[in-house]
Amino acid sequence: MQQPGRAAEIKANGIGKSFGSFRALDNLTLDIGRGEFLTLLGPSGSGKTTFLMILAGFVQPSEGRLFSDGTDITDRPAEQRAAGMVFQGYALFPHMSVEQNIAFPLKVRKKSASEIKSRVGEMVERVGLKGHEKKLPAQLSGGQQQRVALARALVFEPGVLLLDEPFSALDKSLRGQMQAEMKRLHQETGTTFVFVTHDQSEALALSSRVAIFNHGKLLQVGRPDEVYDRPASRFVAEFLGEINMLPVKGVKPADNGATGVCEDRAVNMRCKAEKVRGDAILAIRPEHMSIAPEAAAGENGIAATAVASTYLGAATKLDLTTRQGAKVTVSVPNEVAAAALSKGNSVWLTWPAEKGFLLPDGGQ
Amino acid sequence: MRGTLSDRTGAALLMAPLLLFLVLAYAWPFLGVVKWSFTLPTPGLGQYGALVSDPLVQSVFVRTLRIAAIVTIVSVTAAYAITVVWVRGSPVQRVLAEFCILVPFWISVLTRAFGWVALLSNRGLVNTWLQSIGFISEPLTLVRNEFGVIVGMSHFLIPFAVFPLASAMRSLDERVLLAARGLGSSRMRTFWTVFVPMTRSGIIGSAMITFVFSLGFFVTPAILGGGRSVMIAELIYLRIFQSPDWGLGAAISVVLVVFVGALMALLFRYVKPKQLV
């Protein structure tokens, strides 16, 4: 078991990386707290792997410095940083058994045979590989290989564990299982986890904080609920999940937020309108909108017509068109959707003031 | 990988002319050799009996196996070093390595053998140089013995040993090497405990090819061995063209072909043909 406090605290200061004239990472500054579970989220090619490789020491940044527990480690080679790393595709040693794979980092550190045996045994148990110790990686399922990779990266109690899309090759149910397991391992070891994914739901479910990347830039960092409910940009808002965007006019600050006009009706927002004035985009998540026969005076609401529905099991996704032609999607209970569709005419879409947020018009 | 049916028929059709040529040029005449081995000078197994009891034939077989084994170790080791540079070196190193691998293919085996004689003979470059720096007083015997044969054969075979190794090194997942270093392993340790074991199939393929080729060498041992370290191919030649004892020569050929065939069968149990190119 790892003593708490062994976990590393990492500071990236103005990190940039160019490949030739191509900017893979640009001026990235990020603090990763001790024992934190940070997820790097972004579309393909956004620089997530590059940043992870820089953290591990496999790639040298073109500029910027990297600190671990206050020490500058920018020029330290990978083998001396010894961050635990789980690669995309696992990168197990194909010629070594499960046991030998997990023992490798301990052998490198010249631990005694008895210590290696007990720690490997403990790790095998912890990741649920008992009975598979003598198998070669090729004889294991994808999920089992994943566990070997995790065990190998954690057995030497690294200060930080770096994971590059570890679950991308697993099917959905196994993925859920491995996510839960990883959360448990994070709590048990107390190590700092830096986890790369391009699956937003995985990021939101696992992390203490999420860092969103696009085109080599860090767009926003925050707790899952912060980035989901209060995205700083349109890109972040859209990347984290489905979202409805309605044009609002005449946005101005009000008592406890902002007001504006949406589809000829006054709407209230709880968010501040510091950066946004005049025309803007009002963004609301589908699950925060409801269908109502009427919108009361002073309540946020717009009229719309239901056009199509998608049955999702637990709920139904309903597509609507507003009077001014904006497309809106809501997620509502199945019977509400059925009723809205059967009426064939206008319903009202309402939402609580604190669930709508403003984004600059046309901005990214 | 398993090709589709039409893939395989297509490949078979493309290979048909080559197969036909091989049958006509090699398999058919070889059947004649097999026939001689059982019929000349008298029908029966007499030639095979003579082969087992003849101490000269036996000593040649043992020498051939010994030389082939040493040549294999020397060639594969040297080829491994060259291939590492060729596959994983800097761009300049790669070009240099490629040059070293390809140039020998453009020089005939005969030229190369005489080249080695010129280098290694008593009054050759190596001996004069060693004497001039006072390292030795008497010239070393470097040719017309097994040493010269081993040098010449290894030189010939190193380029052939390179290709299976290169194929194994190219298909190796770079991330596994990164993983080893990330887990704290030095470059040296990563090389010996991860890189070398992971190229095992290439080493086996390379060794098998070198060994099988070595068994059939004729020109190089004839020139660099100077008649003192006769190998099987030369013995067959002597039996057929000088003794002349066609039956015995044929019997030795048959034993050699069967032995090589068995080695090839063994090889393909461990490595897929695709890994050799």
Ligand SMILES: Nc1ncnc2c1ncn2[C@@H]1O[C@H](COP(=O)(O)OP(=O)(O)OP(=O)(O)O)[C@@H](O)[C@H]1O
């Ligand atoms: N060694 C390299 N040489 C040149 N370009 C590179 C190199 N490594 C990465 N890049 C480029 O840098 C960009 C970022 O790559 P990176 O692998 O970090 O993306 P990623 O966010 O991990 O994407 P994915 O989700 O597809 O894994 C890509 O456009 C990639 O082509």
Ligand SMILES: [Mg+2]
């Ligand atoms: Mg990546």
